[in-house]
Amino acid sequence: MTTLRRIRLPMTPEEARSLHAGDVVLLDGEIVISAGLPTHQRLLDAAREGRDPPMNITGGALLHLGSYSRDTADGGLEVLYMNPTTSTRFNALMPELIRHYRLTAVGGKGGLDAGCAQAMRDVGCVYFSVLGGGAPLHTAAIRAVKEVACHDLVAHYRLVRLGVEGMGPVTVGIDAHGNSVFASLQDNARASLPGIMEQLAGERAAAPKPGA
Amino acid sequence: MGITYEAVKALSAQLYDWSLRKVPDDTKLGLERALERESQHGAREILKMMLGSARRAEQEERFVCSDAGVPVYHVTIGTAARLDGDIKQAISDGFDELVARINPPLLKHVTNPLTNERGYKGKDMPLVTWDVAGGADWVEILCQPKALGSGRWAALETFSFPTLAQIEEYVMKVVMQAGSQHCPPVIIGVGIGGSFDVAAKIASKATMRPVGSVNSEPVLAAMEERLLRAVNATGFGPMGTGGDTTALAVHVDYASGHGYTPVAVCFNCWINRRTRARLHADGSVERFE
Numbered sequence: 001m002t003t004l005r006r007i008r009l010p011m012t013p014e015e016a017r018s019l020h021a022g023d024v025v026l027l028d029g030e031i032v033i034s035a036g037l038p039t040h041q042r043l044l045d046a047a048r049e050g051r052d053p054p055m056n057i058t059g060g061a062l063l064h065l066g067s068y069s070r071d072t073a074d075g076g077l078e079v080l081y082m083n084p085t086t087s088t089r090f091n092a093l094m095p096e097l098i099r100h101y102r103l104t105a106v107g108g109k110g111g112l113d114a115g116c117a118q119a120m121r122d123v124g125c126v127y128f129s130v131l132g133g134g135a136p137l138h139t140a141a142i143r144a145v146k147e148v149a150c151h152d153l154v155a156h157y158r159l160v161r162l163g164v165e166g167m168g169p170v171t172v173g174i175d176a177h178g179n180s181v182f183a184s185l186q187d188n189a190r191a192s193l194p195g196i197m198e199q200l201a202g203e204r205a206a207a208p209k210p211g212a
Numbered sequence: 213m214g215i216t217y218e219a220v221k222a223l224s225a226q227l228y229d230w231s232l233r234k235v236p237d238d239t240k241l242g243l244e245r246a247l248e249r250e251s252q253h254g255a256r257e258i259l260k261m262m263l264g265s266a267r268r269a270e271q272e273e274r275f276v277c278s279d280a281g282v283p284v285y286h287v288t289i290g291t292a293a294r295l296d297g298d299i300k301q302a303i304s305d306g307f308d309e310l311v312a313r314i315n316p317p318l319l320k321h322v323t324n325p326l327t328n329e330r331g332y333k334g335k336d337m338p339l340v341t342w343d344v345a346g347g348a349d350w351v352e353i354l355c356q357p358k359a360l361g362s363g364r365w366a367a368l369e370t371f372s373f374p375t376l377a378q379i380e381e382y383v384m385k386v387v388m389q390a391g392s393q394h395c396p397p398v399i400i401g402v403g404i405g406g407s408f409d410v411a412a413k414i415a416s417k418a419t420m421r422p423v424g425s426v427n428s429e430p431v432l433a434a435m436e437e438r439l440l441r442a443v444n445a446t447g448f449g450p451m452g453t454g455g456d457t458t459a460l461a462v463h464v465d466y467a468s469g470h471g472y473t474p475v476a477v478c479f480n481c482w483i484n485r486r487t488r489a490r491l492h493a494d495g496s497v498e499r500f501e
Contacts, residue, residue, distance in 0.1 A: 068317060110392055132481065132482075136274045136275075185391070189391070189447055189448065196445045203434075207435070
């Protein structure tokens, strides 16, 4: 069995550029997570208005993961569970966020569009595809809950800064060279579709007929 | 003794709770079979991780997914069942009680579609559909919580006297639209005919059939087989990052209609949340999944 490459976050843009679409890696270090559109809008508003964002994310990893976070009795913070959400619903906001905050990693599930991939290429940023329905595994990788912001929002929208160890494996879905696993798969599927439909037609012709 | 408000309240809440912590056995078996066939290394790793996540959730009674979705129930009432109390209210009250006691707590996913505000309560929540079973003296409750992966990519189009080729082409169109987005490998439900609402209901019910079950109608069984092969030939793969396993099953059903023919296609993500139990006249509970 091969040992997976381990990536320490936050990465430098050069480290991000050393990864390639399709690589399967484990994550260590620091991530910031949120599953909220309003949260992303706040980050964007702060960028546009020249204010401090609710949490410092510059040069970091901002992942589309939702979590249940709460205060503990001893004044600390805990995350009871976390899991990725669909990234494409953030498509419109991500290019500006990636560029302004010089993010070196983003992620979630389902990928991001070509506009985001271009921003990632410009900045030196990769997209990590995280297993959906992997809450027990992802949660077990949490080593520290460092900071929570946007307390006025529902728990999964809050910004949560976490220390993780061995999170994953995750797949590099989009690399910093403009390659997207998601875009290539969609292109390949489109190219294969005429053949797939032809195969379906052949099998249909040989199958039992309705009403026969 | 009838089927009481209290029994329905307790069972509907329990079904929701169970569904969050256990991937159905038929679905786990489907994932294992997919792993045996899967040719791509990365896809195999993801399928193994899925099985690992399912196992761990079950052993440690954890949520498989952080998105518990919204409560969706399908209730079948036997025409000979004696109902003792407002069982519709019981399902709603059961969800409220679950929210108050469940550990770990649920995230707020019930969304007002006009404002996008989220909470635990909302108009017409839980979402319940009702059926009757002739002669039966039981009430059956099936819980299938729905979230983005299992809800967002469903689609319906109405055709006029379509050929089977057109119907299958539409199924593939919806599969292409969903692409990598719905936490594949998915369970696909296809509902053909009836009316707008009936086609959607048939598609939704089709996703509830166990993975690996064979359609009793040979025409539909053959259609399911060839559509499954076609969907998996797209190559989107587990989590949409490439592989031979984009769907674990395609289930098709139909109703006769007028000739304008709605075709509904819907999905359930790989964790395929689904629990089902019957309340009998003697007060006993028979759990199926």
